[in-house]
Amino acid sequence: MNPLWGLARIKSGDRMKMQKLGALSMTVRLNLLLGLCIGLTWTFLTAPSIIELALVLAFFILVPVLLSLVATSNPKSVYRINILTAARWSFPFAAAGMLSLSMETGWLAASAAAVWLLFTMAAAGNGIFRLLNRGIGQPEEAVIDAGLAFLAVGGVWLVLARSGAAELMPYSSLTIDLTAIHYHYSAFVLPIFTGMFGRWLFGYNTQACEVLRRRRAFTILAAGLAGGSPLVALGILHGPPFDLITSGVYIVFIYWLCLWVLASVLRIGYAAGPLAGIASLILMTTMGVSTLYSLGMYFETAVVTMDGMLRWHGALNAFGFSVLGTLAWLIARPKPRYDEKAFPVSRVRTRGSTGDGNVRKRGREEHSEQGTGLIADWNLLKGDDFDSEKINTVIRDFYVHTEYYDLTAEISWKIELIGRAARFFTKGAGQIHLPLSGLEVLEGSILNVPDQEDRCRDLRAWIRSDSSTGEPVFNAFYSTHRTRETGYFNIGLPLHRGIITRILRPENKPGGGLGLTSRKKPEMSGDEGIYLTVGRMTIKLPLEETFELTHIGGNLNAVHEIALFGWSILRITCEITKEEADEEL
Template identity: 30%
Template structure:
């Protein structure tokens, strides 16, 4: 721990010295220091606190960071006709950071909103690098050089430093208020950029987003307990400064766009810029350096299938190894005393039933379903009809060749409509913390989508759902490209099956994306009867 602090201290000192060299030998106006200090001090120090894993990022970091920092210093102290090309070295560095942000996101997916805030901050920085190159190279983007430079500052402070700070706040606090505040603050940087380009009304709307997000975050910060009293007051001061800076932003928009006040860019640089640079960024960075809260994200470790794409068609073994999707439904805590015996029979003797399905794509999603159909017809996976007419789904249950899937008791249920394969799903099960889950894998090109469902008896029917009500639950829908990382998809599904008065079954399969319903499949499941059973 002591060695780590010493390395961090040396790291900070080196970057402060770089900044001092850039400023002392520069003849640029003083406001240029607002961007340079972010590039040479805040960004590397925050990266040191964010990127704690010794992986590929730090392995190749010197090869992109040293040229980038050199380019920033040279851009301040000398002027040549190659300035634009030299500045590109800094852009490449920010793209490298953005790639790391994307990698962090792909390791988790749509979960842990506080980590997503950090990921997006890392990605946004590349936009700041692009605007910086445009300013140095004198590229005409339709704005004055001053506005181009201010936009570069915007993406370094509001779009990089701020998301990282609010991400760390989220590691200490979780609430609906926090989630909405994060959504507003992460959307605002892009809305500001659009507003500057197209409309003062859009720009004002983005400032309103900031006001809401800042007010919520400031309130949360003042309620939180931190590692020490010093950290608590440093962060309270840092975040409270945002209340002042966003007020200046609103006055500037009203002045520039509507002429209601007289607020100049020089005034904004002296007060808004300095407050963000010194009070928010510097005091905030010092406060977080006292103790960075650990991430609450815990990678899921349940068994998953390694079958990809159409490999499954080549690796199916014999027919008849299994007659149902589960050998014994009681392992999920489901018994004939809690659900209809016919439902249990369906899962344990699936081939004794005929399935009729009616697919209903929600209106807003139909264009996406149409475009996806060109892919699904080739992959023969999730290849659902675009029409809602009832069709019979036929198929069979197969076993996999031994040793091809790390999960236990795997069986393949292939469903077809006519000659078209609709689903090829690999059913299994696993137990975590004494709770049994249905583990369903759908092989996709170069990847596998896995649905982890929890079973529960509801009104003599059976509900299977991927919705997570317990943070420790494995339920969810995931995508995997390797056997190490799981990408949590923004999908949820619920399958409810019950017995009808006629002694058959009906089921409803509903799916949501970002909690918005987009697909409903209604099933009519008919028991064939003893005389139609297969031997």
């Protein structure tokens, strides 16, 4: 065999991949080229106003370019793939938006604007679902999703502007036009500019302590910029003094961002850094003009006129900050810390109670067999940050021979009202049905589910019930999966037409102990979390779970905690003992 053949195959595969990416990029470029040609022709023929020109620039150039940056050139998650598709096919929708600006206000112009609105709603929907699927743990991605969501608000205001709705609203037509501009620029371009800077910031230094320090500051900044934009829009609508207050708060966060970018110019890159820096200086200038205008309105002194606002604030933001800022990140192309490719979610569902009988039925009992443990091999969980060989042998045995162990659980709800509400909803479901407090002896069995029946590999059902009443307590489907050299416990709790999936990362604890956590590492680059799947939609729940198992005095002791929005709501302490009969064997 020719030793160069394998190398040739690799190079050929790389060429095919590059050709595929090149074709994909060319589609985005072609979309932009068509938009640029049509936009320039329209500008030459119609002599548009600054507002109309800024909107057309957003329709044809800024929106598709920024969408392609959000999606990256090789997205893996369904939402980023959808966003990239939108970037490639935005031209006909943008053309409809441009056409609406060329018509007299009325139902026909509003209908054309509604076509652009449909596009913005699709982009916003993917941003919202991306946020729900991932959660807010990555502030740079969350602020991008906020920008995508606000784009649809801009589409709504465009329809209102082109329909002539000013006659029916307590606002002037200019105010409605400016609000449409605001949500296409300040509420869309700026959050994505911020998110791109965040991607670069967290990618520049990946040390955990540095990432954690930056994340705290950047989270506050991102929240201020995402929340400040709609507040400013309200200020525009309501006028002084409310607009002065909202603008003042917003400007503080904008200056913070700009100064942070300026301090990072040399590290961002040779071309991208200076462009981002110039864009930041322009933004600081235009926000200064905005402040003078608001002060003039409040004190009834024309420091800056409306014409000056349009020229120095609107035009410079649109054609200066937005264009240069977008170009900067188009050159730098910062990558996200983690591509939220879907982890495997079990197909097991139930249409009623998830009691013993139903779980066995949904587990295809006729094709299943009685099992002994939750996992078959600890090597499935080995990774750079976890060494299964360091785990105590009794703990390792418990997970491999779970069937031979008895559990006694002491349950304590930190907030009784939540416990009562949980029992009310879980009684009929037969899932996560816990008493309010006290000891409970659990009995259970393990059922192996054939691989071909589910997305999850080597699936095992652990059926647990109250030994005294026989009521189902927990019925979970255990498996493991790996993402980027990290192994995870993948635990599914089937519900009525849905499933809760707990993705827990194993950790080594002192003395050979085992920790499992749904909390992400400081760099926020893992699958950890608690997720709810209904149909094809998966969202991340605001729950956190930690589990610590230790071997003390011949027995296993486990502490299991659940937190809601960071506040502990449930603590379960378990004593796990091996059955005597099995010990004699």
